[in-house]
Amino acid sequence: MAQGPRAPDAHSEVDVLIIGAGPAGLMMANWMSRCGIRTRIVDKRGTKIFNGQADGLQCRTLEIFDSFGFGHRAWIEANHMLEICLWNPDPQTGIIHRSDRIPDTIPNISRFQQVVLHQGRIERFFLDSISEHSKRTLKDVPGWQGGIKVEHGVMPVSFQFDESLADDQDAYPITVTLRHLSEQEATPKQSATSVNGSGIQDGLFRSNLSPDDTQELLEKSKKLREKEGGEETVRAKYMLGADGAHSWVRNQLGFKLQGESTDYIWGVLDIIPITDFPDIRMRCAIHSESSGSVMVIPRENKLVRLYIQLTTTENEEGGKRADRSKINPETILASAQRIMRPYKIEYRYCDWWTAYQIGQRVGDSFSLKERIFLAGDAVHTHSPKAGQGMNVSMQDAFNLGWKVASVVKGTSNRSILKTYQSERRRIAQDLIDFDHRFSRLFSGRPAKDVLDEEGISMEEFKNAFEKGNLFASGVAVDYGASVVVAKSGDSAKQGDGTEVLGEEKLRVISSQAFASEVKVGMRMPSFKVLNQADARPWHFQELLRSNGTWRLVVFAGDITEPAQKARLDGLGEKLGAATSFLKRFTPPGARYDSVIEVLSVHSAKRQEVTIFDFPEVFRPWDDGDGWDYWKIHVDDVSYHEGYGDAYRNYGIDRARGCALILRPDQYVSWVGDMDDYESMDKFFSGFMVEQPQQASEAVGAEGISRVSLKDTDDTAIPATNGAVVGVAAA
Template structure:
C-alpha cells in the first residue's frame, strides 16, 4: 500500500489540533489532521468555554476572531456572593473588570462546540486535509532519515469500517488529549499527581433570582466549594461546584444528570435556580500533570492536553493549548520551509514548559482553595476564610490569567536589544495606536503586524531631521544586502514620528515597507524608542518582542542571522 505524504500529520482534531493544522496550511505547509471521534455524535456542548485577551489577540492575528465574536458572550463584569450577599470587589474574577492595553478588554465565553465548528470551517478554507472517525494505532520514526525527509510513518484505522490508512510525514503532532496515544507511544513520561477531589460542571438554560446573573460569578460555599457561575453563549449558563466526599456519600449509586442538577440547585442557595434545559454535564477528578518534554526525536511534538492537564479552576486549559498551538505553528512552518535554523524549533518545548510549569503550580493552590481546603504551604490561621487567600492569588496573577503578562526567557529568538530601547525580549509587544497615511484612520501595531508566519522588522524613524542620516545609511545597507530586505520570512514596516501628505515626503526618502504615522508619539513611547534617535524593533511572528537595535542594518542582520538561514 502506497502511503500518502504530508509535511505534518496531526493526531487529534479538537481546537488545538485544528488550530495547528490551520496555521500549517495558512503558512504554506501540507498537513493532515485526524480525529478519533465522530464530530456528529460526540458531546455537543460543554468542555472549554473562556477565551482570555491574549488568546483573542492571537486568534485575531490569524483572522479567526470575527466569527467567534458573532457567537460568543463578551464578559467584562464579575460578581461574588456569600450567604446571598454581594461581596466587595477583590475576589476571584475581578481581574476581568480592569483589563487595559488591548482592544480585547474582556473574556469571550464560547463553548467548545462552536469554537471547533469555526476552526473546521476555516481549516477547509485553506485546503488542509481533515478526517474524523480515524484512530492512530502506531507510528515509527526513521532516525537515519534526514529531517527534511518523510521520516515518520504513521498507521491509522477507520473506527467505523476498520479500513487501514498509512501516512508518511516529516513530523507528527499529538493534540489528542490527556490520554494522548502519541505521547504514550513516543515514551514521554507524564509527570504529576491526581487528587481525590472531584468537580462537577453543568451547562444549560436556567432561571434564577440571583440579582446579577450575566457576569462571571463566584458563589462562596462551605459545602460545594467556590462555585463557578459563568454566563455562556446563546443565553446559557454554566454552574461548577466541588463534588465532595460528603456529597458523594448521599449518592451510593453514582452521579447522574439528575444528581448533577439537584446538587447544582443546592449549591446556589439561598438563590433559587431552575434548569429549563440541560445541555451538558461532567464529573471529573482534579489533577496536575505535564509531559516531561513537549517534543522528542526532533519529529514528535505535543500540544494542549496531550502535553499538560490541570483543573478548570482558572479557566486556562484551552487558552494554554492555543498558546501552545500558536508557538509551535509558526516555528514548525518556518522550519519546514527552510527559513529558520533548527535552534528556533527547539525553543518550542522550553518556552511552553516555562509557562505551563507556572500554571500548574498556580493551579495546585487555587484548586485546593476552591474546594475550601488549605494548600500545604499555608501556615496561617486555619480558621480563616480560604476564599480571601484565593481572591488574593487571583489578583496577583491577573496578568497571567489574561495572558497579557505571559513571557519567555532569553534564548536564540529572544535577544537583549543592542541599543537603548524600552522593550523586553520574550514579552508581548505593546498594541500602540498608529494611523494610516492620507485617511488618518486609526489602527494599531497589532493590526499591522499580523501573524503571517513572518518576522516583522519595524523601523521607528524618530523625528526625521534628527534621524535622516541614520535612515539613509540603513537604506544604503539594504541596497547592498538585498537578501535581508527581501527575505520571504521577513516583513518590513516604517512607523514615522513625522506625519505628512505621503510617506515619501514625510521621510524625504523611500520608506521601508508600508508606512504608518505615530502622530501622538504613543507608539514610540510604548516601544521605548527615543524620538531623537529612532530605532528598530523586531517582532516574532506570534507578536512577542524578539529584539531591537539602532537604525543600523548590520545590527538587524546580526540578530536575524542567528535565527534565519540568511
C-alpha cells in the same frame, strides 16, 4: 470512511501529520494553511459536534484569532465577561453576600477582554480558515489543490521513527499506519443521563472520570477494517500529537505526565437558569459557609455554566476516582442549591453536564528529536475553572506552527525547534503551579475568622484572583533567552531547562532601554497608529497578521529632523543593498515581504510627510501594483479614534526612535537602536538559511526608480518605463 482530501493510498508522504483535531491540532493545521505546508490532520472521533465544551477565551487568544482574521467572529458571538463578583458567608449570619467586585480582565492589558464561547463554534472558525487559506497557499502543489481537510474517523494504529534521519532536512523519518473507522466506531457513547430519556448530552466521555477508550475503539475497529477502507501508511517529516489527555502519540513515545490528583470533585451544569440570584450574568465565585463552592460563568444564548463543588456525599470512595453512577444533573443541582441558598436556582433546559476530578500534571518531554511534538492536553492537565485549558493548548500549537513551517520551507534551520519545549513546557509548569494554588483556595472552606487556620482567607482568595487574572489573560507570557529571543541571562533557567541559545558567536542581546515597554520575550503590545498614505487608524497588532513572516519594525522617529532623516536614509541603504539580510534570506522569486516584512512608524506630523520621504525599501515597488502604501505608519492623532500615543506607550524616544524584531507569532525578539543594522543582521543570521542569489536583482532595483521622480513632461513615457499605459498587456 475516508473524509480526507485524498482517497487512502497504500503509501503517501506529507510534511506534517497532526493527530487530533481539537483546539491544539486545529491551531497547528491553521498555521500550516497559512504557510502552504502539505499537512494531514486526523481525529479518531466522528464528525458529530457535541454540546458543552465551552471555555473562556483569554484576551491573548482573541489577539491570536484576530491575527488569523477571525477574531471578530468569536468576539461577536461570545458572551463577554466584564466583572467578577465574590460572594462569601457573612461573618455574623453565615449567609452568602456579595463581598467584592473586580474587573474580569485587567483594564488596558489588551484590546480584547475575556469572553466565553462554545467550542463547536471555535472549531467552525478554524475549519473555515483552514479550508479557505490552504486552498490558496497549496493551489500550485500537485495533489493538494483541495487544500487541507480535517479527516474524522481516522486513527493511528502503529508508528515507526528512524532516528538516523532526524537531522536530515528533507527526510521523512516518521512512518504511521492510519486506520479508517466506521461511523459507528468513531462516535463515542454518551451516558444515558436523563430520567425521561430526553437525551441531555454529557461530557463524561471526555472527562477524566471516564476511562481511555482508545483500546476499545481499536478492537471494534478490527472487525470492520476491510469494510471501511482499511489502513494506509503515511510518511511524514514532522508529527504533532494533539490527541488529548489519553494521547496515543505520548504513549507510543513512552513520555509520562508528572503530577498528582486532588480529592476535589466538581460537577458542571450548562443550563438556562431560573433564579433570583442577582449576579447570575456575572462571573461569580461563591464560597458557602460549609457546603462548598460554586463558580458561575455566564455564557452565550442565555446559558450559564455552573462549576459546582460536590461534597463528600457524592464522593464516598475516599477522594479517589468517583463512582460516576452517583453523579447526575439532579445531584449536581442539589449541591448548587445548597451552596447558593437562600437564593433559589433551578432550570427547565440543561444543555450539557459533566463532572471531573482536579489533577495537575505536565509531560516530562514535549518532543522526540524535534521531529515529533506533543501539545495541549497530551502534555498538561489541570482544572478548567481558570479558563485556561483550550487557551494554553491552542497557544502551544501557535508557538510551534510557524517554527515547523519555516524549517519545512527551508528559510530557518532546525535550531529554532528546540525553543518549543523550552518555551511551552515552562508555561505548562507555571500553569499547573497557578492552578494548584488557585484550586486549593477555591475548593477550601472559608475561614471563620483570622484564628481559623484551616479555612481559606477570603482576602487571600481575592488577591489570588486578581493576580491570577493577569496570568490567565495570557499576555503575561515571557519567553526566555534563545536563538529567537535576544535577551540576556541563562537560557536554560529562563525556560524548562533545555539549552536553546544556538551559536554563541551569533548571540545578540537587546538594548531594552530603546523601547522600555516593549519587553523582549513578551508579545508586542498594541496601540493605535495611522497609515501614512491614507490616514486610517490601525491597532498595531492588526498589522502583525499571522502569515509566517518575521517583522523588522523601524520606529523612525522625527524624520523631519535632518540628522534623523540621514540615519533613516543610511539604514535604508543597507537594507536595500543586494547583500542585505532582507535579500539573503528571501528565496529567489519570492515577494519582498514573504520572509521579513519591513514596517515603520514615524513620529513627525502626518501632514508634513509623504511616503516618498522614506527610502524605497520602506515602500517597496511592484511592477504590477506600483508602490506599497501599507508599510509606513505614523504616531499621530486620528480624526475619529483619538490618539494612540504609541511612542509614549511603547517607551520609545520620539526624536531618536528605535528598531524591533518581531517573531511571526508577535513575540518580541530584539529591541535596539534604529539604525543598528549589524545587530539585526547578526540576529537573523543565527537561525535563518542563506538563499541562492537572485540573478535578476539589478532589474528590480532599476524598476524602483521608474516613477519615483516627478517629470514635467507628462505625456511622454520615459524610455526606461516598461509599463503599458492604458489597457493591460497581459
